[in-house]
Structure formats: structure tokens, C-alpha cells
Amino acid sequence: xxxxxxxxxxxxxxxxxxxxxxxxxxxxxxxxxxxxxxxxxxxxxxxxxxxxxxxxxxxxxxxxxxxxxxxxxxxxxxxxxxxxxxxxxxxxxxxxxxxxxxxxxxxxxxxxxxxxxxxxxxxxxxxxxxxxxxxxxxxxxxxxxxxxxxxxxxxxxxxxxxxxxxxxxxxxxxxxxxxxx
Numbered sequence: 001x002x003x004x005x006x007x008x009x010x011x012x013x014x015x016x017x018x019x020x021x022x023x024x025x026x027x028x029x030x031x032x033x034x035x036x037x038x039x040x041x042x043x044x045x046x047x048x049x050x051x052x053x054x055x056x057x058x059x060x061x062x063x064x065x066x067x068x069x070x071x072x073x074x075x076x077x078x079x080x081x082x083x084x085x086x087x088x089x090x091x092x093x094x095x096x097x098x099x100x101x102x103x104x105x106x107x108x109x110x111x112x113x114x115x116x117x118x119x120x121x122x123x124x125x126x127x128x129x130x131x132x133x134x135x136x137x138x139x140x141x142x143x144x145x146x147x148x149x150x151x152x153x154x155x156x157x158x159x160x161x162x163x164x165x166x167x168x169x170x171x172x173x174x175x176x177x178x179x180x181x
Contacts, residue, residue, distance in 0.1 A: 013130070021122040027095035028118050037154035038096025038147070039103075045153075046146060049093070053149030060086035086148070093147030093154065098122040 028035045041049055060082050067079025095118065102121030106112055112120075129140040 017126045020126045024095040024098050024122045025118055027092045031092055034092050034154045035095045038093040038150035039099045041150045041153045042097045042100045049149035050146045053145040056148040056152055057145045089151055090144045090148040093151030094143055096150055097147055098125050
């Protein structure tokens with residue numbers, strides 16, 4: 001192996017790690033309420049998120065594998081679209097997971113920005129995923145599965161929270177009516 005090949009592989013891996021960290025920050029910026037809810041689900045019920053994420057992850061992966069192996073090109077495109085949509089869906093939950101990891105790593109130190117905790121957790125998860133075999137086939141898949149489950153629970157709770165916010169608004173309106181003017 002030439003030095004150029006080694007540098008090429010190193011830069012590909014480094015670029016992949018940086019893009020994962022950036023994608024988790026992107027998810028936090030785009031869907032902050034879902035990431036926050038995913039974070040709380042990962043904190044409170046990590047095993048539930050994992051076991052709920054198993055079927056959520058299995059269905060699109062199996063669909064991807066079936067569609068990609070069919071001879072029609074349009075079905076292959078649909079298979080890749082399903083897989084990429086799953087990755088976005090699961091990585092919204094993983095953004096909550098890495099934010100939780102960053103907060104736990106920052107405990108006892110000076111408070112940091114929310115973005116800093118997400119970045120710290122994402123760096124830890126992405127570098128831990130670099131571990132040969134264990135990181136590739138155990139840590140990262142478990143993080144994706146847990147993220148898919150946490151994202152599902154966050155979306156499930158968001159429909160109930162809108163009803164709760166309506167109740168809060170009505171109780172606030174009632175309080176406003178009782179204030180003498």
C-alpha cells in the first residue's frame with residue numbers, strides 16, 4: 001500500500017466522521033423539539049427505545065435489500081430512497097442520543113452551549129464507532145436502532161403534547177380573564 005492510498009483512506013474516514021457530526025447538529029437545528037424529546041426518551045428508557053427501534057429498523061432495511069436486488073432500475077431507486085429516509089429518521093433520534101451523551105460527559109464541569117454538548121457527544125460516538133469490528137458492527141448499529149426507537153417515541157408524544165398545549169392555553173386564557181383590569 002502506497003502512502004497516497006493510506007492518506008486517501010484516512011481522509012475518507014475523517015470526512016465521514018465530520019459529516020456525521022455535522023448531520024447530527026443539522027438535525028438538532030432543523031427539528032429541535034424532536035431531538036429534545038428523543039434525548040429525554042434515551043435518558044429515561046434507553047432499552048425501550050432500542051427494542052422499539054428493532055422492528056422500525058428491520059422493515060426499511062429488509063425492503064431496501066429486496067428492492068435493490070430486483071432487476072428494475074426504478075425499484076432500486078425506490079429501495080435507496082427508503083433506506084435514506086430511514087437514515088434521516090433514525091439520525092434525528094441519534095441526535096438526541098448524542099446530546100444526552102454530551103450532557104453526561106459535561107456533568108460537573110462548566111456549563112456549555114447546547115450545541116457544544118451535541119458536538120461533544122457526536123464526536124465521542126463517531127470516534128467510538130471507529131473501533132474495528134466492535135464499533136462498526138455493534139456500537140453504531142445499536143445507536144441507529146436506539147435512535148429510530150427514540151424518534152418514534154418523540155413523534156408519538158408530539159401528537160399528545162399538542163393537545164396538552166391546547167389545554168395549557170385554555171387554562172392561561174381562563175387566568176387572564178380573572179385578572180382585574
